[in-house]
Structure formats: structure tokens, C-alpha cells
Amino acid sequence: MASSSSNLISLKTSDGTVFKVERALAKTMKTVQAIIEEADANIYMIPIHNVFSHHMDMIIDYYKLSVAGKSKEFSVEKLDNDELKDFLLAVHYLNMEDLFEVLTQAVADRLEKKSVGYVRKYFGIENDFTPEEYAAIRKKNDWAFKGDDIEPEEDEEKQEE
């Protein structure tokens, strides 16, 4: 049976799980929508790269909440930074506007008021500036390197110089 005549679209995640989702939900994924529209023949199953089944679970949760007018109840608080990043990349790949805004805002909220040292530590980012570059940046904005709410080991920044 051609899937285009039914109301469900089949999406296969990277880890091999197949999700049958409503056409309306598939429409919120611009990447998927483009694939459906471009296909000559009826699509049987659409693979979605970089999207894992646990991402789809959250996507479906968000969809259900937003249909019920409760999108504000959706929260990614329980995700750690790396999980949030992977989810963000998945949603970015699928090109889902609303959910993408929610996630980028969640990242911005996690960066808010944190010191440079903290962000590097908890987001796993290395300081790849040369010592001269970094010294110049720090000199320009010296005060911004004093953390506010949360400060990891202060020595960390001194060591880098």
C-alpha cells in the first residue's frame, strides 16, 4: 500500500527503529517534507540520519503538547549538555522551526551568566586560541572573566595563560 494515501508517514531512525507518524507531524519537519514532495513514486519509508529513537520520542512529546496548546510544558531540563546538543543537531537536521527555537533558547539559557571557564568545562570545549590571542581577548574584556553565579576552579584560567 502506498504510504502517501494513508495519514501516516514511516520514519526510520539511525538506530533502525521505525516510527509511524501523522502527516501533520511530518510536515513540521521541513527536511522530511521536502523528501516527500520531491519523490516521483510513493515513498515507502524515509530514513532520518542523525536522529535516534530517543530523539523521536521527544519530538513526538513536543508535538503532542503543542497540538494541545501546551508547548510551554515541554522541557529539556533532564538532558545533560551533550544529550541536548545531539537533540539540537537532530532537530536542526530535520529543520523543525518551532522546536529548534525552543532548543536554541534552552542552550542560550544554559550559557547565561556562566563564566568562560565553566562553559568550557561543562560543554567540553577546548581553548584553541594561541596564548597571544587569548591574552589579547582577556585584556580587552578582563572583567567578563570574573564569573557570576557559578565558578569552576579559578585556577583553570590562570593555568591557560
Add this chain to the structure above:
Amino acid sequence: MPLSMAVATNWSELPKDLLDQIWERLDNEIDLIRFRSICSHWRSSSIPNRHSIVIVKFPLPKNILPDLNIKTSFCHLSKRKTFLIKPPPQQTLARPWLMRITQISRGKNKLIHPLFSYDSPSTNFHLPQLIDFNKLSVLHLVTDFILDDEFCSKFDLDLPKKVISVEKQSLVLGVSQNSVLFRSRNQRWRKILNFSTTDGDICVFKERFYAVDRFGTTFMVRPDSSVELVAELDDFGGNRKLFVESEGELLLVDMHMHESSRLRIEVFELCEKEKKWIKLKNLARKVLFLGHGCSFSASTLDLGVSKGNCVIFIDDAFLSFMDLHGGKCVFHLDQGRLSPMSHYPEYFDLFWPPPDWIFKS
């Protein structure tokens, strides 16, 4: 169907268009500066602070709080702009609107009720509808700087009394306790000696700093921090001096404020050639506005009011001791008389609420 390779992308390797969506949501300039210091990819993916806010680290007077390990405090200056919004010429009975907004972060503005002190908690107002400023006749009256305590030290002893800035040249002048401090770019603060601006004022005029003491002695501070005498008053005059810029000229408002006697105000115009403040007998169509940390002027024509030659106090910065309607008053220079602003609805109505015609445009 082959499994796709999971892309193990680090935070530092996120694509630029994705990073754009993140840093553009950072609500304040300080976080943006930190964002741009994390790694080279994040730095190159973002645009630096466009100076809508000036961050200034202000030195503490040494005798304050010696036990605490605080060497300097920093204050977060926000630009506050005051505008006069004029009705379209066909609407003869419509009144203009004097509006004030503070830029709280890049691209974001907070509307302030001009008749309240800027630090009063009730000063956030929301407009009932969207206003399209592109379609309106907007006259910019003044841009001044207010201290935002969000990022300041917890002890407000540290806050300087007034700080002004010429951003293009990264110059900052601040007044703290009894000293005037000057800083150029990222150099050290320098105390400009032998000058007290207590009961005086500082301002930016034609991209130069000016400072006046309570006796009317006025100096200009050059970008290299050197100081030049520009004018003096013939006699010391009153006990409070303020700068107001009006129609391209720098004016000095000299106030005699004593609890026991009537308020007296005299206005002077700067004559740089003779290094003197020349008394103005009449402001004619000019109206001067004075408030906390700011002053500006407008003409009766623009304001749509009948009478000029007066000084309007828009908040409780100066006259609170006289307990006249929270300090909001009109001082008539021709009569030397002070009245509450509520007696002059044509002035009172300039401020709030926004007139109807604005929403209909």
C-alpha cells in the same frame, strides 16, 4: 538500509548557522562577550558587541570596605533615549508624545515612563499594541546613560553618581564621591584633580566632556585627559548647577535651592570666546527638562504647547524636599514661580499615556 554514521560533533564544531541561533538569543552583552571567548570557532561565528551597552569597571574609593577583597566594581551603563513623537501635520489637535526607552541589550528596548525615577520598580510599561516607529515623525531629544544595577556589585556604595561616555572614542567620565575620574579605551582610570562636581554636573557636548562645579567653573576634558578651563560665572550664583543642551548650544541651569526660601533659577548660555557664561533673560520658545541624571530641551513648536521659557522637573531628583507632587513641577522663568505639573495638563499629557493617534498610524 545502511546505518548512517553518527556525527560526533562537539560543541566547538557546531555549524555556524546553528551557533547564530544560540548567540543571538543571549540576552545581555556580557554573555555575548564570554561566548566569543570560548574558542576560535565560536568567536568567528558571532558578531561582537555593538556597544548598545557600555560596560565600565569603576574604581572604588579606597577607604570604603577595606576588609572585602573587592578592588573595583563595575557598572553596566545602559543607553537611555528620549524621543518626541509628533503627530502627522493634518492632525492639528493631536498632542505629541514624549517617550523614553532604555536599551537593555542589543536590539531590545524597555519602555520607561518618563515621569518616574529610572530605578523605580514600577517603571516598566507595556504598550498595548505594537507601534510602528518608521511611520512616525520622531525627534530624538537626548541620549544619556543610566547605571544598570544588574551587573553591579551588591554594595551600592560602589556605584558612581553619574557616568557618561563618548563611545566612538571609548572615553568614559565618571563622578564618584568627590572625584571626577576619566578613562580612555582600556587604559587605567585617572583622577582629574582639584575639581569637585558635587552639586555640579558633567555632560557630553559635541563629543567632548564638560564638567562644572557648584560655582559654575566649567572645564572641558580632552581625549588625552588634559583639562581646559572653558568658562566661569561672574558670581557664584546658586547651589546647584546643571548642563542642558539646547538647539546646538550648551546651557547652564543655576538653581538656588534652599528650604527656607523660594526656588530661583537662572539660565546661562556658553560663550567660549570670552570664557564666560552669559545670562539668558528669556528662553523664548525653549522648554528645559530636568530629571535624574539627565536633561534635555525642546521647543514649544515641537511640543505643541503654548508657553515656553520654563523649566520642567520630570521627577523627584531636585525638588523632593518641597514635596510638590513628587517633584514634578513647572518653573516659569518670567515670573520666578513654581507650580505642580498637574496644573499644566498640556505638559503633563506629553508623557503618558501614549496618544491614540499613535496606534492608528
